Amino acid sequence: MKLPVLTGTLDLYIGEINRFPLLTAEEEFKLAVQLKKYGNVEAAEKLIVSNLRFVVKIAHEYRSYGFKLADLIQEGNVGLIHAVKKFDPYKGYRLISYAVWWIRAYIQNYLIKSWSIVKIGTTQAQRKLFFKLNQTKKELETLSKKNPEFSEIATSLGVKNSEVAEMDVRMGSRDVSLNEFIKDEGDNAHIDFLTYEGDDQEVSLIKDEEKSLVRRDIAGALAKLNERESYIILNRVMADDPQTLQEIGIKYNISRERARQIEKQALKKIQLALPYFKTDK
Incomplete structure (x- = not known):
């Protein structure tokens, strides 16, 4: 098959x-x-x-x-x-x-x-805001029948007004790939309307292969973790609504400090497998 x-x-x-x-x-x-x-x-x-x-x-x-x-x-x-x-x-x-x-x-x-070339989500809080901002906007707009103020969104998400404003600007100015089609299933990409002075096809293929290798490296690094470590990485580092150390401690009947130690240990394992991996922990 x-x-x-x-x-x-x-x-x-x-x-x-x-x-x-x-x-x-x-x-x-x-x-x-x-x-x-x-x-x-x-x-x-x-x-x-x-x-x-x-x-x-x-x-x-x-x-x-x-x-x-x-x-x-x-x-x-x-x-x-x-x-x-x-x-x-x-x-x-x-x-x-x-x-x-x-x-x-x-x-x-x-x-x-x-x-974006500039990382848009460098902390767990920023990642959560990134994925919740549009959803919260739509929910508040449905309720009030008008565009919600940043203060309303910030109150709903439990963050600062300035954080909402900054994320809104960054999300409104996404970098666009020149190779991206103008319409889904279309024939013309943005690059077709520009004078091309970038990488040739061979270099582009090499870069695509490098990205593929990075994805495989990440999957391989996660496979080296034990069950508890995998759960913590999935539900704290990679989750858009991360669990607290207290919640993880309750699940595994361990202290909050012990959960933090396991998380730190898991992140070290990933860093060893992926030298380019960065974390704010």
């Missing part, structure tokens, strides 16, 4: 992935056991293709950020593949319940890195 690739129109891709039936809990469990015990590649492929439609659904939630849906879906698919590799069928929950965290993490990481 070959995994579907988004090379044509979105409608064709969605039509293709909808041909794959959803798995029952029993079917999913059997396939996941085959993968975990015997490394069955065919079982892994069936687990992936049966959940591709959920990646499209999740990717749609991020359309308001102005990126091509195809790019968001591709990033989400990478997250799904990683989730399938790490999924433990004996934990008692469905694959998509686990995979949704990885799908969102890869999409959000792509958005943060692609939005």
Whole structure:
């Protein structure tokens, strides 16, 4: 079985992935056991293709950020593949319940890195504000029937007025890739209307390959963490609504200080695997 690739129109891709039936809990469990015990590649492929439609659904939630849906879906698919590799069928929950965290993490990481040359989300609070600002704006606008003031948004999110104002400016001036199509599924990119003086095709391909290697490095680094460390990274560092150390301590029946130590240890492991990885911790 070959995994579907988004090379044509979105409608064709969605039509293709909808041909794959959803798995029952029993079917999913059997396939996941085959993968975990015997490394069955065919079982892994069936687990992936049966959940591709959920990646499209999740990717749609991020359309308001102005990126091509195809790019968001591709990033989400990478997250799904990683989730399938790490999924433990004996934990008692469905694959998509686990995979949704990885799908969102890869999409959000792509958005943060692609939005601007200047990092838009350098702390957990900024990342949270980045993903909550538009949503909160729309909710307040629906209630009041007018554009909300920064002070109203700040009160709703529990942040300073200046932080909302700064993020609003940064989100309103996103860098645009010259290779980005002017319209989804269009034929003309921004670069087609400029005198080209940049990298040639060969250099561009090399850079794309470097980005692919970085994504694989990140996935490999996360795979080196144990269950508690993975949970903390996923739910504090990579989550748009990060849990507190107190909440994690309650989950694992440990102290807040012990949770902080585990988080620090996990971040060190990632830094060792990824020398270019930076953290504010």
